[in-house]
Amino acid sequence: MNTKSYIFVAGASRGVGREVVKCLRNKEMNVKALLRTPDTRPELEAMGVEVVMGDALEIAAVEQAILGPETISAVISTIGGLPKEGERADYLGNKNLIDAAVKAGVGKFILVSSIGSGESVVALPPQALETLASVLVEKEKAEQHLINSGLNYTIIRPGGLKSEPATGNGVLTENYRVAGMIHRADVGQLVCDCLFSELANGKILSAIDRNMAYGEPDFEVLDLS
Structure with a gap:
């Protein structure tokens, strides 16, 4: 009987998802990652990640990955990006992950979205919104x-994303x-x-670098400690 508990990460091949995986592995958490293409599989496996192949746009593949023999204690999704045959993973892929997580009785789901979504539409300049x-x-x-x-x-x-090393100045605000x-x-660290x-449960949070904020200079930061 496999009693190990895993954190399931969708979007681990690059970007924020990869940073989340690094952070989780530094904390010696068991990580299972869903990959659509095998390009980054060797890198992730070298980090000690259990890789499962599948496309988030296919519900059967997602259910197989999340409802497998291992216990999944949490799901973290950073997926989105290029459309496949007109469908963006931003909604359908995440919907499949959420539905499978419900079936599996997962304890927590963290969704990495974007400033500009929902009521945060007011934070973006018109050009960016367009x-x-x-x-969004x-x-x-x-x-x-x-x-x-x-x-x-x-x-x-998160706000606008940059690929330089962490600054340690990432903050969350409601x-x-x-x-x-x-x-x-820094987003990867905040997700962890x-x-x-x-204290983060049930919250919708904007993530920015405190030294690269604009719009509202005085805002309250959420303290998770």
């Missing part, structure tokens, strides 16, 4: 599906009027912090 409009609609649908799912959730909306930039590595803090 560029991101179609993506999908992200908001995914957020709503998670909120209505009955799962214990945290939604994290103030949806705040915007700014943040490094992907939320996973291990009950």
Whole structure:
């Protein structure tokens, strides 16, 4: 009987998802990652990650991955991006992950979305909104599906993402009027912090670097300790 408990990560091949995996492995957590293509499989396996192949847009593959023999204690999704045959993973892929997590009785689901989704639409300048409009609609649908799912959730909306090393200045706020930039590595750290803090449960949080904020200079930071 396999009694090990895993954190399931969708979107681990690159970007924020990869940073989340690094953070979890540094804490010696068991990680299971869903990969659509095998390119990054050797790298992840070298980090001690259990890799399962499958496309988040296919519910059967997602259920097989999440409802497998291992216990999944939490699901973290950072997926989104390029459309496949007209369907964006931002909504459908996340919907499949959320539905499978409900079936599996997963304890917590963290969705990495984006500033500009939902009520945080007011934080973005018109030009950015115009560029991101179609993506943000999908992200908001995914957020709503998670909120209505009955799962214990945290939604994290990062600002503009940069790929430089972590600054350690990433912060979370419930103030949806705040915007700014943040490094992907800092988002990864904040996701880990939320996973291990009950104070993040049921919250929708914007994530920015405190030194790269704009819009509202004075905002309250959520302390997860």
